[in-house]
């Protein structure tokens with residue numbers, strides 16, 4: 686199953702690591718439910734870590750928002766997680782990483798790990814030298830993504846398709862309806878027709894569609910999975926900082942938080958991750974969401 690490629694740039698403005706507690710939680714954030722695909726990999730890799738997950742579902746999807754809105758929300762949620770005691774932050778959202786990780790990294794006193802579409806592994810693996818990329822419009826138009834293509838795309842042809850409607854489907858827990866399937870066919874068939882043999886899932890929501898995608902493409906497309914790589918990158922960062930949690934008698938349940946009612950977060954976590962735990966509704970104001978017309982991007 687495929688997600689995205691991890692990025693972790695070092696920051697010189699971090700406080701001394703002695704100020705951070707290895708028993709503190711790792712914050713994981715996404716515009717909505719997609720980051721649960723990253724949380725799943727983190728739990729498998731680092732079962733002793735306490736996790737706080739924030740779904741900004743009230744404002745999802747980010748993929749059609751303007752850049753300032755995404756940066757505003759990413760910073761506000763990052764600051765909120767720092768206030769909750771997080772020792773590191775996984776920005777489990779390609780769109781937020783693409784638009785705002787550099788800016789937010791400057792302003793937060795903890796290490797950030799972001800995610801990027803797996804262009805490099807796709808270019809390494811594709812035999813036909815044609816690969817599809819599904820990601821949000823914001824991710825695809827970002828300078829960060831264009832830089833990835835320039836650095837790693839080399840002789841591979843990438844067919845970049847905005848996954849319009851896919852985040853919304855996952856947000857309502859639709860991972861296999863006939864309408865969703867028709868949407869996926871309209872995105873994937875042109876890739877198959879063009880000879881693609883690889884598909885980059887450049888949005889953390891899309892791994893939850895892997896069964897529907899498989900149903901359409903069979904084994905004609907290799908799905909690039911990098912959520913495990915993100916978890917390993919988090920492990921490296923925690924090790925470098927001496928911040929790995931001490932062993933615990935039992936793997937702690939994540940703390941789930943949502944800016945909306947959290948019903949779909951609870952449902953998706955229970956059905957796909959087998960984690961049955963309450964979801965807290967949290968209010969995380971930000972500059973762009975404090976006014977009455979806040980829902981306008």
Ligand code: DGL
Pocket residue numbers: 715716717719720745746747748749777778779780781821824852887888889890
């Ligand atoms: N999971 C987010 C990503 O990886 C979805 C962005 C959105 O809300 O549109 O890009």
